[in-house]
Amino acid sequence: MAQITGWLIDLYPNETGLALWLLGEDDERHKLHIDFPVTLYAAGAFQSLRQAWRFLQSKNVSLARETRRDLFSGERAVLAVTVHTPAALPGLFAELSGEFPALDYYDADIPLPLRFAARTGISLLGRCRLDLTDNRVAAIEALDDPWQLDAAQLPLRVLELSPEVDPSFRPPRQVRVQYGNADYSLEIEPFRAFEIAIASILRRFDPDLILTDYGDTWLLPMLTLNPNRDPDRQVLTRKAESYFSYGQVVHRGGQVHLFGRWHIDRKNAMLFNEYGLEGVLEQARVSGLGVQEMARKSPGAGITAMQMLTALQTGVLVPAVKQQAESAKTLAELVQADKGGMIYQPLTGLHENVAQIDFASMYPSIIVNFNISPETAGNTLVATEGGVSKGGLIPQTLRPLLEKRLALKRWISELDPRDCRVKTLKPRSAALKWLLVVCFGYLGYKNARFGRIESHEAVTGISRELLLQAKEVAEAMGFLVLHMYIDCLFVQKPGCKAAPDFAPLLSAIEKQTGIPIALEGVYRWVAFLSSRRDARIPVPNRYFGVFADGEIKYRGIELRRHDTPPWVAKTQLAILQCLARAKTLEQARDFLPQTQAIVEKAKRDLRAGRVPPEELVVSQRLSRAVEDYKSPPPAARAARQWLEAGKSVAPGQVMRFVYTCGHPDVWAVGCGELDGRMVDMGRYLKLLNRAVGSILDIFAPFSSEKPKMLI
DNA sequence: TTCAACCACTT
DNA sequence: ACCCTTGGTTGAA
Numbered sequence: 001m002a003q004i005t006g007w008l009i010d011l012y013p014n015e016t017g018l019a020l021w022l023l024g025e026d027d028e029r030h031k032l033h034i035d036f037p038v039t040l041y042a043a044g045a046f047q048s049l050r051q052a053w054r055f056l057q058s059k060n061v062s063l064a065r066e067t068r069r070d071l072f073s074g075e076r077a078v079l080a081v082t083v084h085t086p087a088a089l090p091g092l093f094a095e096l097s098g099e100f101p102a103l104d105y106y107d108a109d110i111p112l113p114l115r116f117a118a119r120t121g122i123s124l125l126g127r128c129r130l131d132l133t134d135n136r137v138a139a140i141e142a143l144d145d146p147w148q149l150d151a152a153q154l155p156l157r158v159l160e161l162s163p164e165v166d167p168s169f170r171p172p173r174q175v176r177v178q179y180g181n182a183d184y185s186l187e188i189e190p191f192r193a194f195e196i197a198i199a200s201i202l203r204r205f206d207p208d209l210i211l212t213d214y215g216d217t218w219l220l221p222m223l224t225l226n227p228n229r230d231p232d233r234q235v236l237t238r239k240a241e242s243y244f245s246y247g248q249v250v251h252r253g254g255q256v257h258l259f260g261r262w263h264i265d266r267k268n269a270m271l272f273n274e275y276g277l278e279g280v281l282e283q284a285r286v287s288g289l290g291v292q293e294m295a296r297k298s299p300g301a302g303i304t305a306m307q308m309l310t311a312l313q314t315g316v317l318v319p320a321v322k323q324q325a326e327s328a329k330t331l332a333e334l335v336q337a338d339k340g341g342m343i344y345q346p347l348t349g350l351h352e353n354v355a356q357i358d359f360a361s362m363y364p365s366i367i368v369n370f371n372i373s374p375e376t377a378g379n380t381l382v383a384t385e386g387g388v389s390k391g392g393l394i395p396q397t398l399r400p401l402l403e404k405r406l407a408l409k410r411w412i413s414e415l416d417p418r419d420c421r422v423k424t425l426k427p428r429s430a431a432l433k434w435l436l437v438v439c440f441g442y443l444g445y446k447n448a449r450f451g452r453i454e455s456h457e458a459v460t461g462i463s464r465e466l467l468l469q470a471k472e473v474a475e476a477m478g479f480l481v482l483h484m485y486i487d488c489l490f491v492q493k494p495g496c497k498a499a500p501d502f503a504p505l506l507s508a509i510e511k512q513t514g515i516p517i518a519l520e521g522v523y524r525w526v527a528f529l530s531s532r533r534d535a536r537i538p539v540p541n542r543y544f545g546v547f548a549d550g551e552i553k554y555r556g557i558e559l560r561r562h563d564t565p566p567w568v569a570k571t572q573l574a575i576l577q578c579l580a581r582a583k584t585l586e587q588a589r590d591f592l593p594q595t596q597a598i599v600e601k602a603k604r605d606l607r608a609g610r611v612p613p614e615e616l617v618v619s620q621r622l623s624r625a626v627e628d629y630k631s632p633p634p635a636a637r638a639a640r641q642w643l644e645a646g647k648s649v650a651p652g653q654v655m656r657f658v659y660t661c662g663h664p665d666v667w668a669v670g671c672g673e674l675d676g677r678m679v680d681m682g683r684y685l686k687l688l689n690r691a692v693g694s695i696l697d698i699f700a701p702f703s704s705e706k707p708k709m710l711i
Numbered sequence: 712t713t714c715a716a717c718c719a720c721t722t
Numbered sequence: 723a724c725c726c727t728t729g730g731t732t733g734a735a
Contacts (some may be wrong), residue, residue: 437722453723486722531728532729533728533729539727539728540727541721541722555721555722556721556728561719563720620720621719621720623718629717629718630716630717630732631718631731631733633717633719633731636718690729
């Protein structure tokens with residue numbers, strides 16, 4: 001009997017049970033085995049269950065009758081079907097549900113790492129100690145848990161591979177290779193030599209993680225060698241797909257998953273830019289899903305996994321979802337979901353010494369504090385008055401997540417901003433934030449396993465109530481409330497200029513609402529913009545301002561939009577930065593001539609052809625197939641060129657293009673070279689003027705060239 | 712030129 | 723489920 005300590009990095013079914021990969025503290029990577037029978041449940045009419053029992057008797061399964069708890073309908077008599085190898089479960093479920101479609105199925109499509117975590121207390125990335133007989137696990141003990149803030153870091157070996165150019169533009173010639181202290185480029189041709197070099201790195205360096213650009217869609221599919229650590233397995237490929245999520249069509253490229261080590265394609269990973277590898281590892285850790293899964297799926301998959309784990313741990317059945325395309329949330333539904341929050345009309349114009357106060361993680365806090373869960377909806381107040389109840393399924397799932405995020409934020413605020421730990425703590429906090437945000441959305445998602453629209457509405461209802469309470473508190477203390485938006489307030493009071501001046505208000509609001517609240521900052525000045533169509537109508541989420549420390553914050557303006565060309569965005573930012581040097585509004589007005597100079601210089605650069613084409617690139621997402629457009633937008637016209645060049649496009653893909661004169665009126669990036677003389681200057685000047693106007697008009701409302709149209 | 716239809720983005 | 727954003731372009735009338 002041997003004992004071994006390390007981190008669990010991979011887990012998947014094999015012929016007899018589960019294969020486990022341990023990153024040992026001895027710096028070895030161990031492939032281990034464990035028996036792992038799994039059970040699914042069926043419930044329904046007695047006759048059908050009896051027929052199912054007979055049907056299953058000829059299979060290699062164990063059958064039993066049990067009583068288990070459905071979250072909504074309570075105790076249920078179920079048929080428990082246990083298979084001895086988890087690899088057999090998906091096939092059996094498909095066969096059974098095909099034969100008996102009227103039965104309700106539970107625990108039939110739970111990711112294996114979650115079952116493993118529920119049974120052993122050890123989730124992926126967790127540190128553990130194992131007793132081994134040969135390579136079989138005899139006993140297993142957890143040494144940490146996902147909620148620990150400062151768990152020991154995994155000593156991962158990372159290999160980075162990235163081509164010098166986007167392969168959809170032209171075939172790359174080289175791949176940059178980085179691992180350990182090595183950093184060099186490999187020629188792709190001759191290909192045999194390239195592959196031999198890669199194979200040798202895999203053998204000698206033996207990375208735990210292969211981090212690539214375009215690895216899913218280009219590099220790994222091209223290789224003939226087996227990039228797995230487990231030589232007995234072939235790579236797992238998943239097809240590319242376009243799907244609808246949060247009001248948008250999203251395109252996800254094909255994927256290459258590895259066994260025994262991980263592959264993440266940065267260019268094909270959801271939100272990777274948002275929180276990076278640190279964030280992905282954090283999400284994988286708390287969700288219990290594998291790293292490769294988490295990197296490529298939305299945080300929604302992560303929060304669903306966490307809910308399933310809570311269900312498994314508390315003896316609640318997990319309803320199986322029929323394999324169907326995720327039904328889309330329409331934009332209207334999305335807007336409605338957003339409108340559930342409080343939206344106030346700001347007092348448009350320029351204001352000085354304004355504090356922005358944010359409720360921290362407002363919706364998740366409401367869910368936890370008011371015990372909002374599908375099975376408790378309508379019963380929330382009773383549950384909270386009862387005092388210490390452990391709460392419904394959703395609050396139980398969220399509480400540790402919320403507490404961990406708050407603790408991380410507290411830790412960050414205590415550290416010196418230059419402390420190197422801040423660099424890893426911030427993305428971890430951001431990654432948790434996404435899980436929390438999405439959890440609220442999933443409460444109202446009709447295909448969520450544990451969702452219910454009433455609980456969704458309860459959350460937004462309470463949020464509006466709390467915000468109104470906050471407003472009343474502020475006004476009672478003599479503050480003017482300039483604006484409120486979902487989970488934040490903008491307040492002003494003569495004589496209040498610095499953070500401490502607002503501290504009494506913060507504690508009063510927190511005391512009243514019970515939700516943690518924080519001062520986002522005090523603006524030296526802030527501008528709330530009005531609608532461009534009608535100057536009398538305020539727009540709730542179009543504003544910009546400068547905090548006391550000089551930091552600029554902006555929402556809703558061109559700079560925030562992904563489809564604004566960099567040249568326009570940079571000029572708009574330069575203007576803001578120029579104005580931000582002013583300590584007061586009056587001073588800001590003195591900077592207006594300088595901002596004009598910035599704009600004039602930008603225009604001269606454009607006219608003289610000094611703006612490089614990549615600064616003029618517009619990026620827009622295709623919401624449908626090119627042929628399905630009735631009036632093709634520029635992105636679709638660019639996509640047409642793309643198709644003519646023999647490349648492919650899919651809905652959800654982002655097209656990058658430059659506006660040109662004549663026909664065609666766009667030039668798609670990646671389709672040959674752009675003739676600099678072709679750039680549609682007029683169009684870009686218009687875009688620039690608009691962006692400049694967003695900032696400057698409010699400073700000189702009576703001197704703008706064109707009077708505002710009043711409808 | 713006007714106007715309705717269409718489209719993308721926002722968190 | 724009910725309401726339904728803004729800021730823009732396209733193309734027919």
